[in-house]
Amino acid sequence: MKILFITSHALSGPDHGARLRARNLWLQLCMFGEAHLILAGPYEPYVHKTGAMLDEFQPIRVFDFLPLPITSLAARVRFEVGSRDLNTHRVRVCYEDQVELRSLMEGYDLVWVHGLRVANGFNLWRWPNTILDIDDIPSEVARNQILGSAGVMQRIRGFRQYLIWRRHERRLCERFCAIAVCSSLDRKRIEGSADVYVVTNGCNVPMSVPERRQFLPLRIGFVGSLEYGPNAEGVRWFLRDVWPRLLALFPGLTLRIVGKCSDQPEWLGCRNVDGLGWIEDLDSEIETWALTIVPIFEGGGTRIKVSTAFSRKCPVVSTVLGVYGYDVTDGNEVLISDSVTGFAKACQRILEDRAVGNSLADHAWDRFLEKWTWAANASRLAEMVDAVLGKTGGR
DSSP states (O other), X not given: OEEEEEESSOSSSSOOHHHHXXXXXXXXXXXXXXXXXXXXXXXXXXXXXXXXXOGGGOOSEEEXXXXXXXXXXXXXXXXXXXXXXXXXXXXXXXXXXXXXXXXXXXXXXXXXXXXXXXXXXXXXSOEEEEEEEXXXXXXXXXXXXXXXXXXXXXXXXXXXXXXXXXXXXXXXXXXXXXXXXXXXXXXXXSSOGGGEEEOXXXXXXXXXXXXXXXXXXXXXXXXXXXXXXXXXXXXXXXXIIIHHHHHHHOTTOEEEXXXXXXXXXXXXXXXXXXXXXXXXXXXXXXXXXXXXXXXXOSOOSOOHHHHHHHHTTOOEEEOTGGGTTOOOOBTTTBEEOSSHHHHHHHHXXXXXXXXXXXXXXXXXXXXXXXXXXXXXXXXXXXXXXHHHHHHHTOO
């Protein structure tokens, strides 16, 4: 079987959520047959350099997206009230590249497209033999924007975006043979659920069971790119409202932030905050933390930072949205609160009583092994691939 995998994320490089998902699903799909990679409209600029990427991650083609602003009244009306207008992200390939992709696809039994932005950028309505991996449901992102908005105009803009995206999402199963989403909650958002499959985010299982080290002075941590708005806003909320309360109780406590842009002045200037940037050995860093925080109030999809913490047996304190899509219970695998007081008290419980953190980490570890390893997706992927090939007569 020949598989074409299309994504906007180069599969090698510093880890972040979307790249980890793309890379691990690519590796699993390679087990089904001969797979080839295409990069399209990459979020991170891609430059081909000999030896810069592992051979298995070399793309056979890189397609650039060009800006396509809405400049006419007719185009604006199509975008606002239609469901077939594909200029959803204001970018598009040139016509020659669209024709080339169509020709390429004819030589493959299965096509996997990572992200609606990528799919719509090629301006194709019907994608034969294709699975769309939509790890962030756009209408959910808009809905969370509405819930988190302070002003009336922000809510109106969010509601407008929500309606636009819902119209598009209702027709996804017309365009693709199957849809992959991150959670059962996301599956309910897509019309035609018989063709929608849950392929969870996850982590690789460590070679040995992680051991937590007690580091003094106490440390807590956050993992995530602060170039990504929901991460940055969540950390700002934590530093502004929660962090002073914790420092009053634990003056020597340190917050360690790992991820792109965390070594910028905004974060380094905060009291008892270490911005480490991207680091290669995340395991050794996390095992020194008393807990990890997930203070997320915006965005969509499931956060790989949660399964990352579970896989390292690091206790998690999160907002409700931070653990969206994970089947967890407050007080069992995680501590959950959206309020400043509740979030601070949850952190305090773990910092004051190591047994609380150990219990959370042990329960989360057991659930991780059951549901949130990349290997756990193997049977789900096989079911989806078989269903698509059954529809299309592929081999």
